[in-house]
Amino acid sequence: MNDAQPRPFHIRIDRELTHPQVIALLEEHLAGMRAESPPECVFALDLDGLRRPEITFLTAWRRAPSDSPGDAEGELLAMGAIKELAPTTALGGGHGELTSPCAPAHATCARAPHKPFSPNCSTSRGSAAMRG
Secondary structure, rough: OOOOOOOEEEEOOOOOOOOHHHHHHHHHHHHHHHHHOOHHHOOOOOOOHHOOOEEEEEEEEOOOOOOOOOOOOOOOEEEEEEEEOOEEOEEEEOOOEEOOOOOOOOOOOOOOHHHHHHHOOOOOOOOOOOOO
């Protein structure tokens, strides 16, 4: 029996989308979408689409133990995006569209942090408040 405590994860906004784990997961996600859906039903954005200013791209990472070699970022657990549909103004809050979170195929439901990407979240930049 393993009594080790799970390592915490952190979510960050990624504007560059250049990390090899992010690119690999996006490619895995796009390939899966294209394999399982007719072309007219695939709405997933590629890297250029995710870099547009109205998109906030989020990644969830589990840091590697400090004594282990490898990627300093740790392990990519999930990613998702928020598209700003109406900006926040002085007269009212904005709203946006939350994509379905995506996790690597090797991640189990217990490991992938889908809850932080719930439709009731808002980003720290304050421009894409979600409505449930």
